[in-house]
Amino acid sequence: MSLGQWVACGVTGVLIATSLTAYAGYRDALSIATEEINTDAWGDRPSQVDGIHNILLLGTDERAGDDASYNELNGIRPDVLVVVSIDVDRGGVTMVNMPRDLIIEMPDCAPNGEAPGVSAGTVDQLNHAMTYGGMDCQGNTVETLTGIHLDHMVMVDFAGFQNIVDSVGGIEMCVPEPIDDPKAHLRLDAGMQTLNGEQALGLARSRDSTEQGSDLNRIENQQRMIGAILREVTGGDILSSPTTLYDFIGSVTDSMVTDDGLTTDKMAELAIAMRQVDLGRMNMVTVPVVDAPSDPNKVAFQQPAADELFASVASGEVLEEEEEEAAPEEEAEEAPVEPGDVSVRVLNGTGVDGLGSQVEQRLLEGGFVVTGTGNPGARQPTATTVYHGPGRAAQAEELASVLTAAQIEEVPDLGTELELVMGADDWGPITFGGDGGGGSGALAELEGTSAADDTVSCE
DSSP, rough: OOOOOHHHHHEEEEHHHHHTSSHHHHHHOOOOEEEEEOOGGGOOOOOOOOEEEEEEEEEEEEEOGGGGGHHHHHHEEEEEEEEEEEETTTTEEEEEEEEETTTEEEOHHHHHHOOOBBBBEEEEEEGGHHHHHHHHHHHHHHHHHOOOOOEEEEOHHHHHHHHHHHHHOOOOEEEEOOOOGGGTTTOOOOOEEEEEEEEHHHHHHHHHTSSSSSSSHHHHHHHHHHHHHHHHHSSSGGGGOOHHHHHHHHHHHTTEETTTTOOOOHHHHHHHHHHTTOOGGEEEEEOOOOEETOOOOOOOOETHHHHHHHHHHHHHHHHHHHHHHOOOHHHHOOOOOOGGGOOOEEOOSSSSSSHHHHHHHHHHHHTOEEEEEEEEOOOSSOOOOOEOOOOHHHHHHHHHTTBBOOEEOOOTTTTEEEEEEEEEETTBBBGGGGSSSOOOSGGGGTOOOSSOOOOOOOO
């Protein structure tokens, strides 16, 4: 029942809507409940970065009616937690999902009302921090784990998510296979569907309908639905109609709790910055995880990939710079080099028999032209080196871009064919953009998605 993802779209909607509050009635709709957060007790905090605003978004498993006794027994916990990093200067948003069942070490949290508190070093599940000390302890835990300075916190419950979907008139989704999941109270035909709030809630909760029946698969569905809601909000009539805008704001705020420092004025400030953000620069990614050593049904951070992602978000460097359009004459002068433009001879200097042939096959799969393999001759470096002749530097850089490590060196008497000498000291696997290592930026290697397009097509 992972619904934390939905807070991201809800808050985005509030931020956009707040900046358009031309009528006094809209301000009345923004009567949001708050919870006191004492960040002074969090100890040494990560530094803030100018132009970066980080919000911790929580989707809770709070229940009402016949299920209210669940809250009394287990306490209110967030199912999935999302760090939303808003880069005001570069006009981008990065949403990092942290699964609820991460096994981590808690920081010290003081008792908070009926919450008992917890001692630093206690090993427990990530979302149990809420039980120990409310939103205050949950925020302290996430900030301590990630090193990302949290500016604000927002929490929404199940009813809020369902109302958001209904307020935008439903969301259009591709359902690749028929779904019949009694546990989630969900039945859907295959093909393009317009889901109402109840159906969307069922899909967000459905584990049995996913490929591997896991929470991580469920998160992928939820990320697709975030994109669908954002496309509805920014591309439809919601922001242009006072009635639909009022209904949308109400659907978001009715089930929302924020920290006591997130005022409507601060929301408006962020909204103004976010209004022009392209959906293609609203990125969603799940932190890399592995099975927890102590419990195969839980997960732990995959290192060093998780820390690298957190460091990029914390420093404001997670987004790639937008590419400037080249002038027509520049495009004509310098056509981009493709793998098919690169001819190379592969020379195995690692001492591992047969590795040269494996590398040849891998390069061929990537579109490169391999003219042969062999052992090093005149040039025998211990570090992997791409040798090129005059005027072939761009081809050498294209080849080096798919190697784990490589030096580039010009040889005056070398012709159009490159020479790759695989070094014994630093040889590593060849990686292309689609298989996790050839992209640039923290998100490229983690198969992040954007809100601009659905990742599944029914065509």
